[in-house]
Amino acid sequence: MRIIECSQGSDAWKKARSGVITASMFSTVRKKVGCLDERQAKFVELFRGGLGEKQAAEEAGYKAVPRSDIITRAMAGEKIGDWSDASKDYAFRLAIERISGQPLDEGFETWAMRRGHELEPEARMEHEARTGLLVEQAGFITTDDGVFGASADGLIDPNGGSEYKCFLDPARLRPILLEGDITEVRDQAQGCMWIGGRAWWHVGLYCPALSNVDKQFTMVETPRDDDFIEAMETDLLEFARFVDEYEAALRRKAA
Numbered sequence: 277m278r279i280i281e282c283s284q285g286s287d288a289w290k291k292a293r294s295g296v297i298t299a300s301m302f303s304t305v306r307k308k309v310g311c312l313d314e315r316q317a318k319f320v321e322l323f324r325g326g327l328g329e330k331q332a333a334e335e336a337g338y339k340a341v342p343r344s345d346i347i348t349r350a351m352a353g354e355k356i357g358d359w360s361d362a363s364k365d366y367a368f369r370l371a372i373e374r375i376s377g378q379p380l381d382e383g384f385e386t387w388a389m390r391r392g393h394e395l396e397p398e399a400r401m402e403h404e405a406r407t408g409l410l411v412e413q414a415g416f417i418t419t420d421d422g423v424f425g426a427s428a429d430g431l432i433d434p435n436g437g438s439e440y441k442c443f444l445d446p447a448r449l450r451p452i453l454l455e456g457d458i459t460e461v462r463d464q465a466q467g468c469m470w471i472g473g474r475a476w477w478h479v480g481l482y483c484p485a486l487s488n489v490d491k492q493f494t495m496v497e498t499p500r501d502d503d504f505i506e507a508m509e510t511d512l513l514e515f516a517r518f519v520d521e522y523e524a525a526l527r528r529k530a531a
Contacts, residue, residue: 285393295374299426299467311357371522399440399482402493435475
């Protein structure tokens with residue numbers, strides 16, 4: 277990985293992220309539309325692997341052979357699924373940023389983003405105080421080729437790191453506070469471990485509103501999941517090629 281020393285939210289940080297597929301967007305770019313569900317995909321895989329329709333259906337958990345246009349096309353070997361509108365918009369923005377070298381939104385920052393940056397030092401201090409760990413600020417880290425990156429809130433020697441969230445929405449607070457469920461940020465945390473070559477990551481939820489009951493900081497340790505990362509990397513590399521296509525199209529029109 278490469279480490280770019282900069283303060284999150286600074287002009288240098290905004291420039292470093294321009295045109296880079298960032299971990300905070302990994303979950304967005306991996307969500308496609310018009311795809312097979314898990315059982316449909318298993319049926320198609322078994323059928324294309326040589327089983328007859330009836331046997332493939334039974335092993336996939338169907339009582340009868342499933343019929344639909346999407347399944348028929350998949351059985352014929354056609355490519356199924358498309359990027360979501362959010363993914364397409366993000367890819368197009370990245371393509372423009374690669375050409376300009378500057379953030380397309382000129383570094384626009386929402387109130388929630390600004391609040392997160394302002395509270396991050398407090399979250400880091402809480403983390404260090406409760407664990408005894410020394411958390412090193414990292415700024416922005418990227419893969420060696422600079423295609424993928426992450427605003428790692430902290431790196432912890434020798435094999436860890438940290439991500440701090442300052443959610444306000446009860447729907448986002450409840451899973452973490454009551455169940456230790458960090459599904460919403462799983463792609464981001466695993467992405468940071470992938471880019472940074474780390475074995476574990478601490479996801480810290482900082483909620484000052486709970487300081488009266490000494491629950492202002494909730495930490496969930498998540499280990500590296502290589503199977504998850506392998507599947508994620510496949511999706512991300514496909515998305516990177518999609519961004520390349522947009523960039524090439526823009527450059528051709530400019531010629």
